[in-house]
Amino acid sequence: MGPKYRLELLVLALIGAMALAQKPSLSLEDKISNLQDMLYKRPIISMNMERWKNYVRSAPRNYSMIVMFTALSAGVNCPICKPAYDEFYILANSYRYGHMTDKAVYFGVVEFDDSPQIFQSMNLNTAPVIFHFPAKGREKKGDQMEFQRFGIDADAMAKFVAERTSIHVHVLRPPNYAAPVVIMLLVMLIMGLLYMRRNNLEFLYNRTFWGLACLTIVFCFMSGQMWNHIRGPPFFMTHPQTRETSFIHGSTQYQLVSETYIVLGLYVVITCGMVLVLDAPERKDNYRKMYAYVGLGLVTVFFSLLLSVFRMKYQGYPYQLLFN
Structure with missing residues (x-):
């Protein structure tokens, strides 16, 4: 076997290896199935580079992605990132309870320490930021939520989602029992003080x-x-x-x-x-x-x-x- 044939075989072997190493792109049914499985486990999908390419940047896609870019690690001085993420989680959880079977919108989060390459691909040097990635076409100017204008609470985010996707999410907040307990203890304390000073209540007048x-x-x-x-x-x-x-x-x-x-x-x-x-x-x-x-x-x-x-x-x- 001459050198020419050896070189051709080597090129064919490299092409075959690359073809085997390259993963086939997911079909739309596979994407929806995987996203629904992740949604059942958690309302927000944690994005890495592989998920970013498969579910956000590659076609086919008939669903919208609402992605928050944030920096939650203690090493990054971002005091607003944690409250913004908590409000985003409340919104995503509300969507899961009310629109689980719609298969129209999914919520994701990109953490800077975990996936800085995604930040670089989006040319982002600040956080938190929320982007809407539409089902068809590229994102437009209005697909980035302006926190300085709308705020970072879940209701403002729900309004942004409704404007971009026409899906209205009713925000459901977890019940807070701390306030009733504090009020009850305060009332008991006041009643106890009044009972102890029951013979000297002129200050009430x-x-x-x-x-x-x-x-x-x-x-x-x-x-x-x-x-x-x-x-x-x-x-x-x-x-x-x-x-x-x-x-x-x-x-x-x-x-x-x-x-x-x-x-x-x-x-x-x-x-x-x-x-x-x-x-x-x-x-x-x-x-x-x-x-x-x-x-x-x-x-x-x-x-x-x-x-x-x-x-x-x-x-x-x-x-x-x-x-x-």
Whole structure:
């Protein structure tokens, strides 16, 4: 056998080996079957490079993929990734309960530490990001969810899914029994204190006491403390690209713990200013004008600050007072 025939045999052997090593592409029925099996086990499909190519990037496909790109490891400083992932999980779990047999949408997640190649293929250098990969054609400009505009809660994500896929997911949140238990313990504590002081209950007839109690409750609810208790947002947020720390979230659908404290403080100072203005005419001393001017100054300055916070949350709000 001459050298020419040996070379031809070697080339044929290499081609055969490559053909054997290359896995055949999955059919549409196989993809749907595998995705349904993974959906039964877990509402969110963890993506690696093989699954990414088979179920997201390759044809045939008659289903949409909603994929979150995130960085949940402790080594990556991303305080918003964990709450965003939790909300995404709630959305995917709600879809599994209500639309298991639709076979129209599947939810996936790409973790940066596990699959950095997928981040590179998408030219992503930030997280979290949610993309919609349509059943036909390439993704468009509107297929990326803007967290700064819509927020990161599950209801906003469900609205994004409905706009891109016409499938409306009713968000089902797990019941939280901590709040009723805390309220019950608080009521028992108050009843116990009243029983111990049953012979000295004059403070119950104190108008100042009840006024301060009512104001405290109003301030807590107006500043969003109940929202914090339900959603559990981070205290502040650090942007992955600029590394700047934000204490006020720039979206109407989300807020930070520090933001609620800022708003609560502004409400308190504005209320104190209004009390000074209303109390000034009742005073009989020489400080009437001072009370009125100080109260009016507090209301004007801190209401302007509150309006500035409102403008940061509602982009394009046209009105302002003293500050931008």
